[in-house]
Amino acid sequence: MPFSPKKFIDSAVLHIRTTVGKEKAIIAVSGGVDSMAAAAIAHLAIPKQLTCVFVDTGLMRKNEAKTVSAAAEKVGISLKVIDASDTFFSSLAGITDPEEKRKAIGRLFIETFEKAAKKEGVSFLIQGTIAPDWIESGGGSRDKIKSHHNVGGLPEKMHLKLCEPMRDLYKHEVRMVARELDLPEEISERQPFPGPGLAVRIVGEITRKKAEIVRGACAIAEEEIEKAAKEGKIEKPWQYFAALLPTKTVGVRGDERAYQYIVVVRAVRSLDGMTVNFSHLPPELLQKISTRITNEIREVGRVLYDITNKPPATVEME
Numbered sequence: 604m605p606f607s608p609k610k611f612i613d614s615a616v617l618h619i620r621t622t623v624g625k626e627k628a629i630i631a632v633s634g635g636v637d638s639m640a641a642a643a644i645a646h647l648a649i650p651k652q653l654t655c656v657f658v659d660t661g662l663m664r665k666n667e668a669k670t671v672s673a674a675a676e677k678v679g680i681s682l683k684v685i686d687a688s689d690t691f692f693s694s695l696a697g698i699t700d701p702e703e704k705r706k707a708i709g710r711l712f713i714e715t716f717e718k719a720a721k722k723e724g725v726s727f728l729i730q731g732t733i734a735p736d737w738i739e740s741g742g743g744s745r746d747k748i749k750s751h752h753n754v755g756g757l758p759e760k761m762h763l764k765l766c767e768p769m770r771d772l773y774k775h776e777v778r779m780v781a782r783e784l785d786l787p788e789e790i791s792e793r794q795p796f797p798g799p800g801l802a803v804r805i806v807g808e809i810t811r812k813k814a815e816i817v818r819g820a821c822a823i824a825e826e827e828i829e830k831a832a833k834e835g836k837i838e839k840p841w842q843y844f845a846a847l848l849p850t851k852t853v854g855v856r857g858d859e860r861a862y863q864y865i866v867v868v869r870a871v872r873s874l875d876g877m878t879v880n881f882s883h884l885p886p887e888l889l890q891k892i893s894t895r896i897t898n899e900i901r902e903v904g905r906v907l908y909d910i911t912n913k914p915p916a917t918v919e920m921e
């Protein structure tokens with residue numbers, strides 16, 4: 604039977620109502636289509652029992668708090684922005700292992716939610732987890748690829764009860780649901796963004812400075828790729844962004860030797876993120892992205908393009 608977004612929304616509303624009952628719930632939106640769709644459904648189901656938050660971890664996209672608040676407002680959700688960036692950066696200092704990072708971020712998110720939940724007298728956490736998240740986190744009999752922060756990254760001793768109304772959906776189905784919910788197009792058609800945010804796009808240790816660099820590089824890559832797609836020069840990739848490597852290489856700025864960071868640009872075609880093929884972006888577009896990144900971000904001296912499929916790579920670097 605073909606997937607019916609309308610029927611799905613009705614059953615998800617019912618599921619949330621019966622799961623949460625008369626208690627209160629909190630949901631965190633990240634700006635991605637999954638959490639936004641989950642928030643819109645939760646808002647339909649239990650508007651008076653729901654608190655919606657946006658946690659600014661310092662690892663979100665450029666201008667994200669504003670973009671997300673405006674989108675939420677359009678569907679009647681008023682968003683509380685929590686600035687937790689100091690806590691995130693200080694707690695992540697010194698961590699270089701990707702799984703350790705993901706687990707630490709999961710813990711920090713939960714601590715932030717629990718703090719907010721206590722204030723509001725909330726006992727449920729609603730999450731926009733979708734099927735690939737738990738499958739790749741080692742769900743069923745599968746091997747763990749990585750702990751998606753909203754699944755395997757959650758601490759076992761979380762005090763909040765969990766409600767995940769979209770667990771069985773794949774990304775293209777979530778987009779159908781988002782369109783049915785009348786979410787703004789910039790959300791329903793928005794490319795995926797990982798729960799841990801830019802943390803998985805900074806290979807190795809995370810610092811505030813590195814977050815700024817990768818945020819700027821991501822914004823440039825997004826802007827140029829979206830512009831090229833709008834002008835009909837390319838088919839819009841499924842996901843496209845930039846990541847930062849921990850090593851520096853030698854270059855020249857003016858007449859002087861420079862020793863600067865490497866940024867990796869990645870753009871992929873996919874249906875659900877489970878397998879991807881890298882996009883064959885035209886050289887002129889890649890050159891524009893590279894020139895802008897090295898001109899506008901002084902700490903970056905080299906830009907590479909990732910030509911690896913998944914498998915063997917994953918979409919994100921960590």
Ligand code: XMP
Pocket residue numbers: 736739748749750751752753795796797798799803842876877913916917918919920921
């Ligand atoms: P990977 O890197 O696992 O990414 O090939 C597949 C898709 O999932 C996104 N991703 C995440 N989404 N929480 C999420 O909600 C996470 O922890 C997470 N890690 C990766 C990634 O951006 C891609 O779309």
